[in-house]
Amino acid sequence: MSRAQRKAEMLTEAERLIDQMLDWTDQTDRPNLTQIEIIVLELRRQFGKTLAENAIAAQETVQPVTAPRCPQCRQPMQSKGRKDKTVVSQVGDLHLERAHYYCPPCEGGLFPPR
16 A cells, blocks of 8 residues: 555544544533543544554565474474454554464464564
């Protein structure tokens, strides 16, 4: 995805969250500070997650020149393509797409680090 496409995606999400905030203020009669903080923190969490996922997706995927070796039997592993993976981060659960390898003798899988 190009920089312009990534920017457009983030701007679309920012606009959605701004609309959500404006809708909330239109529908909430005389909110107190705690209510305002709760909605602002939730919207910030959502946008932070979008920014993190966008930054991770933009990173160049570094594929090993040769297949990685199995950590148990040291045999070359076979590529199983790309798989979705969810990781827990400081900004929430992030959904990533990572290379996945399989070891036929050990029947084990591996998501190597980028």
